[in-house]
Amino acid sequence: MRAVLKIVAVLSLLVIASCGPKRYQYDGPEVTQIIVNKSDRRLFLMHGKEVLKTYRIDLGFEPNGGKRFEGDGKTPEGRYVIDRRNPKSAFYLSIGVSYPNRQDADHARTNGRKPGGEIYIHGARRPKDPKGADWTAGCISVKNHEMREIFTMVRLGTVIDINP
Numbered sequence: 001m002r003a004v005l006k007i008v009a010v011l012s013l014l015v016i017a018s019c020g021p022k023r024y025q026y027d028g029p030e031v032t033q034i035i036v037n038k039s040d041r042r043l044f045l046m047h048g049k050e051v052l053k054t055y056r057i058d059l060g061f062e063p064n065g066g067k068r069f070e071g072d073g074k075t076p077e078g079r080y081v082i083d084r085r086n087p088k089s090a091f092y093l094s095i096g097v098s099y100p101n102r103q104d105a106d107h108a109r110t111n112g113r114k115p116g117g118e119i120y121i122h123g124a125r126r127p128k129d130p131k132g133a134d135w136t137a138g139c140i141s142v143k144n145h146e147m148r149e150i151f152t153m154v155r156l157g158t159v160i161d162i163n164p
């Protein structure tokens with residue numbers, strides 16, 4: 001009887017431990033760069049010149065042209081870096097893009113406007129995916145299971161080139 005109780009206790013502990021937060025791991029080649037081609041609606045995770053993964057993306061609700069001002073619905077264009085991670089994002093998971101850079105901020109200020117900010121690569125809005133393409137306020141969106149891969153693979157400081 002005692003042995004049965006020990007087995008039940010151990011199994012119970014294993015079940016409880018498996019209910020905790022999931023930690024995803026990636027042990028493949030380092031992602032050295034992210035390339036976004038807005039016109040093709042594609043995001044590429046790169047290791048040097050090798051494409052590790054490709055994803056279909058949605059963009060800001062006004063996808064043509066680079067982001068210039070807060071509220072314009074455009075996704076930025078240019079070279080940035082991944083500068084933050086948010087595991088508790090309202091959009092499943094997210095990684096931050098370092099927009100605005102100095103040129104972005106100077107351009108907006110020269111025109112008496114704010115450049116905007118809070119640009120991320122993220123999953124879909126909770127509790128359900130949005131309907132239609134190009135629905136964000138300027139971010140880059142992928143499916144939730146894809147965002148889990150990206151979140152796991154991409155490190156802070158990774159360069160992201162966002163092309164027209």
